[in-house]
Amino acid sequence: MEMITRQAIDQMERRYRANFINSVTGCKQVHLLGTVNEGGQANLAVVNSVFHVGANPALLGVVFRPARAENTSLANIRRTGEYTLNNILPAFYQQAHQASAAYPPEVSEFEACRLTPFYQESISAPFVAESSIQIGLKLYEELPLKANGTTIVIGEVTGIRLNAELIAEDGYVDQHTAGSISVAGLDSYFINEPLGRLPYAKG
């Protein structure tokens, strides 16, 4: 085992360092984030930074890279206050990955990636019909990070579409049956195989 020092990390080539730091923490949740602009133009983006903030009210966080003109998702969230997070399944992960390409704002990634938008009266943003877990959210709080121009968006869950059979008696959602995949770094996808569910730990 070796120590990769801060100095060594700083001296890494830019893309190499991005791969290294993005993948070193493990396999992350990965979602398709759906939004729409005022004109009804739908947008999809791949995000791997969703984190749990609280259950009551149900709050989730997601990180956006420094604001760029083409960051359509964040602009749409600010305009409409709404977005969706949709899980990715092995059957369409290659199409989903394609949504990470830099398309101009007037292109719908749904069409470019051959995925199906699903609209529902409770929210303006589109769900991804192919996903087995579809989460609707509204913007709750925006946290700009001084560190590097990154923006953390906290969203409040407004509704969740899934097959109720995925929910166990105690509320736990069976991610194995749901088929959700994970990602390490920006491009390595993984299937999750159950290892074990453990009882509540007591001291």
Next chain:
Amino acid sequence: MEMITRQAIDQMERRYRANFINSVTGCKQVHLLGTVNEGGQANLAVVNSVFHVGANPALLGVVFRPARAENTSLANIRRTGEYTLNNILPAFYQQAHQASAAYPPEVSEFEACRLTPFYQESISAPFVAESSIQIGLKLYEELPLKANGTTIVIGEVTGIRLNAELIAEDGYVDQHTAGSISVAGLDSYFINEPLGRLPYAKG
């Protein structure tokens, strides 16, 4: 497929809702967070909310539940400015899970869970010797969330201990060989099986 409405979520029993919201987003990265207090007393906690903030400088975020007297990890980070994040392997995931129990501050979870602290000159906080990827961090920025008393801690990577053979030519860290596991909800652990690594997506 059914819509679980916001109203239905609000009306769920507290523990059921916590399980539901914690598990509905998918399989997350899970780490042992190591700290030490001024007296040299080591502490370990299980965290499932690590997220990527940036690669240059290398920044990671982690979420702490509303401040409680017994939140030893956050108190230690504030005192020393330092902490570690260590991956969890199948060989010791049951011991690691035990670190989520509510021990009093004077108890070291290393002893209670039969895990081995490893100290290194560059940082005061202990690494977990059993982990195959051990990340040292210093406190960079603390973000209190108005929403629910949660605190987001942003940390700057100060050094990473791992076997250099885990790093591919382009910087990508092989999480499958590293053996890192994931968690859904608070207690369901998963092994990550490679599905595929995809090329950079172009529009």
